[in-house]
Amino acid sequence: GAVVSQHPSRVICKSGTSVKIECRSLDFQATTMFWYRQFPKQSLMLMATSNEGSKATYEQGVEKDKFLINHASLTLSTLTVTSAHPEDSSFYICSATDLLAGGHNEQFFGPGTRLTVL
Amino acid sequence: AQSVTQLDSHVSVSEGTPVLLRCNYSSSYSPSLFWYVQHPNKGLQLLLKYTSAATLVKGINGFEAEFKKSETSFHLTKPSAHMSDAAEYFCVVSPLNTGGFKTIFGAGTRLFVKA
Numbered sequence: 001g002a003v004v005s006q007h008p009s010r011v012i013c014k015s016g017t018s019v020k021i022e023c024r025s026l027d028f029q030a031t032t033m034f035w036y037r038q039f040p041k042q043s044l045m046l047m048a049t050s051n052e053g054s055k056a057t058y059e060q061g062v063e064k065d066k067f068l069i070n071h072a073s074l075t076l077s078t079l080t081v082t083s084a085h086p087e088d089s090s091f092y093i094c095s096a097t098d099l100l101a102g103g104h105n106e107q108f109f110g111p112g113t114r115l116t117v118l
Numbered sequence: 119a120q121s122v123t124q125l126d127s128h129v130s131v132s133e134g135t136p137v138l139l140r141c142n143y144s145s146s147y148s149p150s151l152f153w154y155v156q157h158p159n160k161g162l163q164l165l166l167k168y169t170s171a172a173t174l175v176k177g178i179n180g181f182e183a184e185f186k187k188s189e190t191s192f193h194l195t196k197p198s199a200h201m202s203d204a205a206e207y208f209c210v211v212s213p214l215n216t217g218g219f220k221t222i223f224g225a226g227t228r229l230f231v232k233a
Contacts, residue, residue, distance in 0.1 A: 006161075034221070043208060043223045044162075093161055106152065107212075107221060111161040 002028045004096050006110035013084055014118055021079045021113045023094030029074035030096030034107060035067070038091040050077045084117045091115075120145045122211045124224035132232045137196040139227045141209030144190060151192045152210040153183055156226075162208065168192060179203070204231045 003026040013019050023033055032051050036044040048069050050056040056069035066088075068080040077096075081088050091114055095107035125140040143149060150169045154162040166177025173185040183194045192209060209224040 041228075043225045046221070046223075091159070095162075106150070106164070106167060108164075109154070109162040112159070114159065 002108040004108045004110040006113050010114045012116045018082045023077045025075045025096045028098045032097045033077040034095045035079050036093045086117045089117045120222050122222050122224040124227045126227050128228045130230040131199045137199045139194040141192045143211045150212045153194045154208045156206045199231045201231050
C-alpha cells in the first residue's frame with residue numbers, strides 16, 4: 001500500500017524559533033497533501049490543503065504566515081511553523097492522496113510529528 | 119454540506135465481546151466513507167472504506183461496517199474484541215467528487231477493552 005513518511009517524528013524547540021516538518025509519499029505521486037493538527041484527545045483539524053506547484057489553501061482561522069506550506073514536488077510537502085510559541089505545541093499529521101489511484105479520495109496518513117515548544 | 123457524527127465518545131467492552139462504534143453522516147454528494155484507527159502517538163491506519171460498491175465492507179483485523187443509506191449510517195463492528203483493539207477510532211466522510219473535496223473527520227470514539 002501507499003506509504004507516507006514524516007520527519008521528524010518528534011521535535012522540541014525554544015519559543016521564537018521556526019520548525020520545519022517534512023511529509024513524503026514514498027511509493028506514489030501525491031498530487032494533493034493535507035496538513036492536520038490534533039490536540040490531545042481530540043479529532044484531527046484540517047489546517048490546509050496543498051497541491052503540487054501551487055499555493056496551499058488554508059482553512060478558516062489558520063494563519064498562513066504562521067504555518068508556511070510548500071509543495072514543491074509530487075512527493076514532498078513541508079510545513080514550517082514560524083516563530084513557534086507554546087500554544088503551537090501539538091501533534092501534526094500529514095496525509096497524501098493519489099488521484100491516479102481511482103479518485104476515491106482515500107488519504108494515506110503519515111505517522112505524525114509531535115511538536116513541543118518550550 | 120457534510121458532517122460526521124460519532125455517537126459515542128467512549129465505548130468500553132470486555133475482551134471477547136462484540137464491538138459497535140456508531141457513525142452517522144450527512145453529505146450533499148455521494149460519499150466515500152472510511153474508518154481509521156489511531157493508537158497513542160501514532161498516525162492513522164485505515165481499517166476499511168466504502169466507495170459505492172458493496173454496502174457491507176470488510177476491513178482489517180476482523181472489523182466490518184455496513185453502509186445504510188436510508189439511515190445515513192456507517193457503523194463499525196467486530197464480533198470479538200481483543201485487547202489490542204483499544205485505541206481511538208475515527209469515522210471519515212469524503213465526497214466522491216474529483217472536482218475538489220473536503221474530508222470531514224468525526225470527533226472520534228475511544229474504545230476501551232477490559233480483560
